[in-house]
Amino acid sequence: MPFHYHKRITVIPKLLHVTISRHGWSWSLGGRRAHITGDRRGARGGAVRLPGGFSLRRDRRHRH
Numbered sequence: 268m269p270f271h272y273h274k275r276i277t278v279i280p281k282l283l284h285v286t287i288s289r290h291g292w293s294w295s296l297g298g299r300r301a302h303i304t305g306d307r308r309g310a311r312g313g314a315v316r317l318p319g320g321f322s323l324r325r326d327r328r329h330r331h
Contacts, residue, residue: 273288284295293306303313312326 270289273286276285276287277283278285281298282296286293286295291307293304295302295304297303299316301313301315303311305311308328310326310328312324314322314324316322
């Protein structure tokens with residue numbers, strides 16, 4: 268069984284969270300309806316939830 272660990276830290280309630288895991292850290296800015304995310308490698312993403320159970324999501328990997 269693989270070992271998984273993560274810790275979510277709220278920096279600003281309902282706005283900014285930092286997650287720390289074995290593989291590094293990431294952040295999330297925004298609420299449930301719309302948010303953007305990023306990680307230590309430069310990957311970025313975003314999502315918007317729409318009425319009726321639909322959502323739009325976009326991911327972008329940082330390339331050197």
